[in-house]
Amino acid sequence: MTHTAPPVEGLAHITLPVHDLEAAERFYVALLGAKLVRKFDRETFLRVRPGRAHEADADNSPLHLSVQFGHAVELDLFLQKGRSRPVPVPHPHLAMQVRPGDLDTCIARLQQAGVKIDGPRRLGPPGHASVYFSDPFGNLLEFVTLGYQGPVMDGPPDVSQL
Structure with a gap:
């Protein structure tokens, strides 16, 4: 390699899979005290992407919660319906x-x-x-x-x- 890698400025977010957004919000926000940054639930997704309902209902869904502990990087909790x-x-x-x-x-x-x-x-x-x-x-x-x-x-x- 002859080119130097550009500097990484930091982590943008970390993701974890969940199979229930409401349970994730109760655990991470209510129990652990994370701040809810945004909620990209089915209603929000369909308002933003009305023609893509099939994606919201897929096992690998774009639906998620973004939470944050203190000033740390955001933690995105993505809905993965088929995951046990x-x-x-x-x-x-x-x-x-x-x-x-x-x-x-x-x-x-x-x-x-x-x-x-x-x-x-x-x-x-x-x-x-x-x-x-x-x-x-x-x-x-x-x-x-x-x-x-x-x-x-x-x-x-x-x-x-x-």
Whole structure:
């Protein structure tokens, strides 16, 4: 190669598959506290693209929610109707940074909602803590922090229980 790659300015968005937009909104916005940036549901899609209803009803649908945690890149949750909930695997996963003093509150909130968790675990330096869980669609997620003072388990996560 003789040409230098142009600089990438950053990530525009990340996508995850979901099979129910309302459940995704309840989980990501109501439970996890993400900001709803836009909702591209069936009604919106048909208003913008009236002649393309077949796309809205397809398994690989353009319908989605865009959410955002803090000032991070947008997370687009795309409707994939024919997708079943897979068994989570350790990678890939989406890790969300929280303050050390907020990790226990995050854990309690997940547990109160009936979400199974693994952790907190320490995989990094002292004070590192990670809590793994999956969304209702089988996408693996993580809360991660540095400076955590609570008890932690050592070793990689056991996501088979999630």
